[in-house]
Amino acid sequence: MWMSNCKLHIAVLAVIIFQACARKAPEPYGAVPSPQQVEWQKMEMNFLVCFGPNTFTGMEWGLGTESEDVFNPSDLDCGQWVSIAKAAGFKGLIIVAKHHDGFCLWPNPESTHTVANSPWKDGKGDVLKELSDACAAEGLKFGIYISPWDRNDPHYGTPEYNDVYVRTLESALDGCYGSVFEEWFDGACGEGPNGKRQVYDWDRFHETVLKYQPEAVMFSDVGPGCRWVGNESGIAGRTNWSTFSPEGFTAGAGAPPGDTLQIGNIHGNAWVPAETDVPLRPGWFWRESENDKVKSLQELVSIYNTSVGRNSLLLLGVAPDITGHIHPADSARLMEFGAAIKEIFSTNLAEGATVKASSDRGREFKAANILDGDYDSYWAAPDGINEAVLTFDLGAEKTFNRILLQEYILLGQRIKAFTIKVLTADGSWKEIASETTIGFKRIVPVETVTTSKIEISVSSFAPPIINNVGLFMDKYDQ
Numbered sequence: 001m002w003m004s005n006c007k008l009h010i011a012v013l014a015v016i017i018f019q020a021c022a023r024k025a026p027e028p029y030g031a032v033p034s035p036q037q038v039e040w041q042k043m044e045m046n047f048l049v050c051f052g053p054n055t056f057t058g059m060e061w062g063l064g065t066e067s068e069d070v071f072n073p074s075d076l077d078c079g080q081w082v083s084i085a086k087a088a089g090f091k092g093l094i095i096v097a098k099h100h101d102g103f104c105l106w107p108n109p110e111s112t113h114t115v116a117n118s119p120w121k122d123g124k125g126d127v128l129k130e131l132s133d134a135c136a137a138e139g140l141k142f143g144i145y146i147s148p149w150d151r152n153d154p155h156y157g158t159p160e161y162n163d164v165y166v167r168t169l170e171s172a173l174d175g176c177y178g179s180v181f182e183e184w185f186d187g188a189c190g191e192g193p194n195g196k197r198q199v200y201d202w203d204r205f206h207e208t209v210l211k212y213q214p215e216a217v218m219f220s221d222v223g224p225g226c227r228w229v230g231n232e233s234g235i236a237g238r239t240n241w242s243t244f245s246p247e248g249f250t251a252g253a254g255a256p257p258g259d260t261l262q263i264g265n266i267h268g269n270a271w272v273p274a275e276t277d278v279p280l281r282p283g284w285f286w287r288e289s290e291n292d293k294v295k296s297l298q299e300l301v302s303i304y305n306t307s308v309g310r311n312s313l314l315l316l317g318v319a320p321d322i323t324g325h326i327h328p329a330d331s332a333r334l335m336e337f338g339a340a341i342k343e344i345f346s347t348n349l350a351e352g353a354t355v356k357a358s359s360d361r362g363r364e365f366k367a368a369n370i371l372d373g374d375y376d377s378y379w380a381a382p383d384g385i386n387e388a389v390l391t392f393d394l395g396a397e398k399t400f401n402r403i404l405l406q407e408y409i410l411l412g413q414r415i416k417a418f419t420i421k422v423l424t425a426d427g428s429w430k431e432i433a434s435e436t437t438i439g440f441k442r443i444v445p446v447e448t449v450t451t452s453k454i455e456i457s458v459s460s461f462a463p464p465i466i467n468n469v470g471l472f473m474d475k476y477d478q
């Protein structure tokens with residue numbers, strides 16, 4: 001009796017231990033994102049609103065000597081910018097609050113080169129106030145770009161400028177415009193009015209942002225919150241690690257080469273995902289002569305695929321005109337773009353499929369989680385298994401040309417290679433893609449294919465984790 005009781009206890013214990021092991025979530029691998037970086041990544045598309053003296057002078061980089069009288073929009077309407085962004089599927093707007101010419105779109109007490117000395121609203125206007133209010137009203141996030149380079153400030157090129165710049169950051173970030181989701185530090189760094197270059201005190205700049213806006217993700221060429229993608233053409237690396245080792249580099253001339261920024265570092269020690277900034281027009285600022293040069297719908301969908309679809313955020317430069325409105329040519333294109341993305345990705349041809357994995361780590365991590373539409377439920381392989389195959393039975397023949405995959409980045413970026421095969425009419429499997437990284441979101445373009453079964457093989461640095469797979473048809477980017 002005693003023996004059988006003992007056996008029973010041992011058996012129960014074994015089951016409990018087995019279940020506990022089976023249900024344990026995988027350990028994180030390598031550098032992982034902060035909660036703010038996860039939320040930031042989920043935004044996918046934001047506007048970079050470029051507006052200031054350049055809008056009125058037709059320049060890309062103002063000299064800093066422009067009169068404040070130049071800035072005088074006849075009918076500024078930040079509500080229009082925000083409603084266009086929202087309708088086109090963008091989640092936040094970052095405003096160029098001070099470009100390299102030094103002109104501030106808010107009454108910055110550190111400078112006389114601001115809206116306060118312009119004729120606009122008799123010097124009583126504040127673009128940051130109007131835009132942050134409009135964002136709050138529509139539920140979009142608000143971000144700020146304040147160029148460290150300043151061609152107007154007389155202190156530029158001396159240690160005092162770092163103090164001026166810190167106080168400038170404070171005056172925009174201290175909460176008067178609500179919460180700021182991203183602070184953008186441009187890497188462009190030239191000479192100031194006295195011909196000198198500035199040695200920036202990046203540590204102080206970062207501390208200042210964190211003090212007033214602890215939730216803000218900080219952009220620069222090399223992070224710390226997110227990094228430049230290394231080009232302004234809308235193209236993230238086909239291999240794109242969100243991991244990156246920034247040690248020894250600084251923004252601007254001290255940044256690594258563009259191709260390194262495009263790819264990241266495979267074993268980078270920090271989570272510094274790529275952001276892809278690209279203007280909607282040839283230039284970042286509005287010019288009458290470029291009204292007919294707005295990127296085409298096909299170009300924009302292609303940029304979506306090579307930015308959002310390559311584990312990056314898309315930051316699209318949008319340039320309001322001298323009236324203070326987004327020009328009809330730009331707004332019409334943005335509407336078409338938003339509608340196209342919605343159309344492509346609203347019909348997931350993998351819906352209703354069944355999926356089997358070569359292994360899983362228990363019920364909570366079963367392969368079916370991949371198709372449940374919930375970002376926080378995922379399939380994961382058991383510990384010690386770094387190679388796995390997922391087989392999707394679509395139930396019927398489906399025709400598609402985009403395959404979307406997502407890793408659960410809260411536990412790191414783990415997958416280093418994957419291949420995709422489809423079942424052909426003669427019953428054999430044909431490889432249609434062989435790629436490297438996935439990250440938060442990967443959209444793999446393939447030749448249009450019709451099949452009833454697809455097989456995805458992954459190879460990773462730690463047990464692979466996938467939380468979403470989708471099949472789509474894109475008729476716009478051909």
Ligand code: FUL
Pocket residue numbers: 048060061186187188277284
């Ligand atoms: C660049 C700048 O020099 C451009 O003027 C623009 O602000 C763009 C977003 O970043 O590096």
